[in-house]
Amino acid sequence: MSGVSPRRSATEARHTRSVILDRGVEVASVEGLEGLTIGRLAADLGMSKSGLLGHFGSKEVLQLAVIDTAAGIFGQEVPGRVTGVESGLPRLRALCSAWVSYLERGVFPGGCFFTAAVAEFDDREGPVRDAIAGMVAVWRRDLMIQIRLATSVGELPADTDADQLMFELYGVLLSLNHSLRLDRDNKAGDRARRAIARLLGG
Amino acid sequence: MSGVSPRRSATEARHTRSVILDRGVEVASVEGLEGLTIGRLAADLGMSKSGLLGHFGSKEVLQLAVIDTAAGIFGQEVPGRVTGVESGLPRLRALCSAWVSYLERGVFPGGCFFTAAVAEFDDREGPVRDAIAGMVAVWRRDLMIQIRLATSVGELPADTDADQLMFELYGVLLSLNHSLRLDRDNKAGDRARRAIARLLGG
DNA sequence: TTAGCGTCCGACCGATCGGACGCTAAGCTG
């Protein structure tokens, strides 16, 4: 029943590492990045603590690698699903739609990985908080680019306040995550779509 | 340097209990309800673990008492600030305004206590999650009552979808908390006020 | 064939966790 077959080659080591990270992302999205403990994760994968820690060296490095893996999954499940959509408002709409879908599908078993990570680390300092903040900043920048583009070509009103729109769009998605996780409200997705449609001139 | 004077009367015991809870709320809003540990909290207050635990019996009971205390503070800092405001839209506006102010003033050192608690416990089960969900439900019900009232007397459009409005209002406040905690963005309060004004027919 | 490297394990470390237990000492009641 071991999740990791006991091979020892270098290529299999890379595989082991990715297995650790995939499972680590799942656990961290539910238990939090601090609740992700080395011993439990190792037992979960049928390996020893030291064998697991050998790939990273410290819990903090593991956390940073998990954040990176989660960012990769997010990038693949949200912006990765709208490749080919033309820039500006169509792309902005598609990104938001994929964002809603990502939460509805429950890509991470504990809801939005980064929302949970922000809530956990926003009061701390250090590389982990910086990494989380960086990922959020990148994603918001992607959206801001489309907002500004859509505004500049007239797809959104010329007096659109990009920061204000970003603030409100983000709120809709935070509210969606909140409703899905706390209330298990399956009508929340439709509400989010309605709110987005209104914000983007639906 | 002890935070709790070593008196032994029953009335002072109640005082000790409230000192524990006040500090517990502060710690929990930053470190989380699970990160609130009995030993550290006791050392923080200059008392022993067993002396502290004697007031509650278990960590879970302490967590529930902390949640209750936090709810009391919220009730005093948000709805408690709008007593006397007439029902309907004026009261709804005042509640939202107080809600924004509560986040801007940083009533809890770690941001909104309940937002953090929801993020931490939304995937678990048990009395702690239930207590958090209950507090959020009560607060939303308070707002919903004002939304429905405002709609029925024509202060809001007759076709107002109360659940939809609630969803979007909550999103604005979640986005505000997010911006304040992660970005330390002091312009977020104004953005929240603008968004609320638009939602409530500013 | 063998030396070296990298992966992984088992054992172990000090620290800290939640919690149990018995005790002291002070206030209340008779």
Add this chain to the structure above:
DNA sequence: CAGCTTAGCGTCCGATCGGTCGGACGCTAA
């Protein structure tokens, strides 16, 4: 005064935390 209640303390416990260390094993290059 005696006797009961109880706030709070000191000590101890098993479990678990992150992390270290030596060694076993297999692959690869010489």
